[in-house]
Amino acid sequence: MSVFLIRLLQLILSLTILVVIHELGHFLFARLFGVRVERFSLFFGKPLLRYKPKRSDTEFVVGWLPFGGYVEIAGMIDESLNVEQMKQPEQPWEFRTKPAWQRMLIMVGGVCFNLLLAFFIYAMVLFKWGDSYIPLDGSKYGMEFNERAEGIGFRDGDVLVRTNKTAFERYNGDMLRAIAGADAVTVLRDGSEVTITMPEEFSLFDLQRDAQPFVQYYNPMTIDSVMPESGAARAGLISGDHILSVNDTPTPTWVTFTTALGQLRQQEAEGAIVNHDLHVVYSRAEVLDTIVVPTDANFLMGVTVALPYTPATKEYGFFASIPAGIAYGWNTLKGYVSDFKYVFTKEGASSLGGFGTIGSLFPAQWNWYSFWMMTAFISIMLAFMNILPIPALDGGHLMFLLFEMITGRKPSDKFMERVQIIGMVLLFGLMIYANLNDILRFFF
DSSP states (O other), rough: OOOHHHHHHHHHHHHHHHHHHHHHHHHHHHHHHOOEEEEEEEEEEEEEEEOTTTTOOOOOOOOEEEEEEEEEEETOOOOTTTTHHHSSOTTSSSGGGGGHHHHHHHHHHHHHHHHHHHHHHHHHHHHHHHHOOOOOOOOOTTTEEHHHHHHHHHTOOOEOOOOOOOOOBBSHHOOOOOTTTSSEEEEEEETTTEEEEOOTTTTTHHHHHHSSSEEOOOOBBEEEEOTSHHHHHHHHTTTTOOOEETTTEEEOBHHHHHHHHHHHHHHHHHOOOOSEEEEEEEEEEEEEEEEEEEEETOOOOOOEEOOOOOOOEEEOHHHHHHHHHHHHHHHHHHHHHHHHHGGGGGHHHOOOOHHHHHHHHHHHOOOOOOOOHHHHHHHHHHHHHSSSOOTTTHHHHHHHHHHHHHHSSSOHHHHHHHHHHHHHHHHHHHHHHHHHHHHHHOOO
């Protein structure tokens, strides 16, 4: 099965779970308060499947466009834009006749269910697999830094200790945010602590703008295994060989090695004629030699690297995993909210991605751990995005409900219809822009 198809299936399965849970939140709160739900739709577009249980007012459908979904709530102007119903006399089972606090709970039900789902997934992941990571203070060779980081003052082999605000524990998004927001970073260098002053107005984009990561574990390019029948195997490379350079580009570490191969792929994508037989300098038992290694269409040799680190794993029992999962999810939400400010910058807008970008985040091979971790993250992302005060989103409806509760004045149906249309136009425009970015990245 192709990588594209594997990622597509993971994306569709993940979105199916998230949409069902989100809309189920709206549905259950609506039924709790006696509000009729006309339709529960998984996906958009013309229904492919329909089912309406006996003695039920709700039709359950599956649309042909496998992204998103909705519930059509009686007496409410939503995605269905059923304005004709709003012209009829009010009924006790309609959304519009319910108290504002009940309508508010119906609207936030989807967001709450997305958050609960993420917390539950994180808890079960911790229960099943535990929490594994490589402690920064236990990294044998320290860290590897790119040219930008070296220009600031970091050096290969430095062990990250702390910023002027927080101590480091592991390599993750929190660590990168801490570096980006720090005035100074303290590292352990040759047994002594060294404090590095960070540039003013340094951001996450500065950490991520280069092909080579700003900071990564220092991982010597020592071969752990060679795939049978691969180019490396045919050339005679074996486990324990240390690759020093590829086509005269120094590759002392795994990061520099993969960056060098990535640059070759980029050159070929730009139309250059690149030889797939690579000149490789390597050492074996402290003896240097040069060989020609044939590679596949992606410039891959067929080698894996030895990992000189021992991960730490924290195990969780079932009951202990629940508060740990909630804490993990809450920290993920805080990080996402913190990063959201970059969306309003020029670089942030250009980095927006659509379904292609989201799909590429899933692993190339089916991995349940990665699948559930990504699904939980997208669930948190959807919860936050949906609560933004934008017309057509749950947060937009909530904004007008709060206005009604504070002022005692209910916006007119005509006004709600217009803002719903405006909101949908804005959302579709944003969706088109994000997916257009994906297309441009793919071709250019």
